[in-house]
């Protein structure tokens with residue numbers, strides 16, 4: 001049924017807050033009061049604990065949820081391997097070959113829709129780093145599906161948290177903890193282990209996923225920005241408890257475990273959680289609510305000011321993965337080359353485009369549903385046409401990115417590209433570098449009389465006495 005044919009507000013109910021201790025009960029009285037695991041939980045429910053961090057994780061990191069359900073999650077048959085030869089999303093262990101580590105800048109044409117498959121079979125690992133079995137690294141997926149998951153099938157990834165970025169079509173995600181409707185320009189996070197099924201109420205879907213094998217996403221520190229802006233905690237939405245009473249039908253439970261699929265059977269619905277409370281739950285966020293910060297004087301700031309969510313590595317300030325967006329915003333800087341600077345980064349940068357045009361690439365090659373990867377130290381920056389425009393533009397206040405939303409998965413890891421990402425998808429642009437940066441012309445003009453040229457590196461006393469802003473330009 002198209003989204004427009006049911007009442008969205010009726011079907012999907014949310015509670016607001018990031019990292020908030022939530023509780024929800026579909027039936028009044030289903031949540032035990034003052035105890036997590038009473039001898040007999042209310043209404044004959046089973047109490048079950050879902051741990052998203054180790055029991056002993058420090059309080060500020062600890063994430064767990066108590067579920068009160070009709071039957072425990074363990075009531076299923078043994079898992080059997082499924083599609084072992086064809087399905088593998090472990091970056092370290094790709095079938096028949098190692099992952100390709102490529103120093104080149106890479107760009108992909110828009111990925112195809114595929115109406116023949118469901119959510120599980122629409123997942124394509126395009127790039128990644130690390131190994132889910134060691135709980136290190138990330139997987140970057142393109143998804144494209146056109147079929148609902150089977151009516152009686154549920155899925156979970158044991159490998160990591162899914163950060164889902166829809167580019168086309170809506171996802172109706174029924175999770176154990178409740179329902180989420182996630183549309184383009186919104187994102188959601190489904191933490192490791194949470195069972196869900198995906199329906200496509202508006203037809204085919206396509207988008208991007210970052211699977212985080214280590215830790216969980218959190219909001220970035222705001223530092224001198226203060227206590228508000230960027231993604232505000234109250235704009236994150238978690239579902240409310242929503243259950244079925246079905247102990248009499250055959251279900252398939254499929255898991256992705258170390259990159260491989262396994263399936264088990266059970267004769268009751270996995271969506272039988274009547275009440276829950278805790279800190280470990282799926283959530284969604286509308287990117288339109290991001291309160292963007294930027295320079296109001298000069299120079300182009302680091303894109304970290306656009307971080308929606310970050311997943312820290314063990315080293316403070318260095319993310320295993322950042323999710324960064326480039327929303328519509330005003331640029332007002334004076335005497336500044338306003339697009340991103342030319343740069344090389346020790347972090348890898350995978351970018352996608354949900355809609356519109358990204359302001360750093362106006363040459364036409366970076367399109368919605370496409371992607372780019374500027375791996376560790378791969379030199380990149382505005383393409384020649386963007387450079388030409390930006391270095392000659394009259395610097396009035398200007399709105400950029402209107403109707404547009406680009407994003408970046410930035411990671412401290414070198415990300416390898418899979419066989420699918422490099423060849424099978426057949427979307428890699430052969431001439432990305434040649435088109436973007438080879439046309440750049442040198443503009444350097446050595447001054448006739450080298451007024452300020454400093455020999456042998458100069459001394460600290462050689463610098464101008466006045467503010468640098470008053471020194472005339474060289475050329």
Ligand SMILES: O=C(O)Cc1cc(O)ccc1O
Pocket residue numbers: 301302303339340341343349360374380381408
């Ligand atoms: O490469 C890119 O387009 C992403 C990016 C944007 C920006 O504003 C600054 C740095 C950066 O890597």
Ligand SMILES: [Fe+2]
Pocket residue numbers: 340343345349374380
């Ligand atoms: Fe970059």
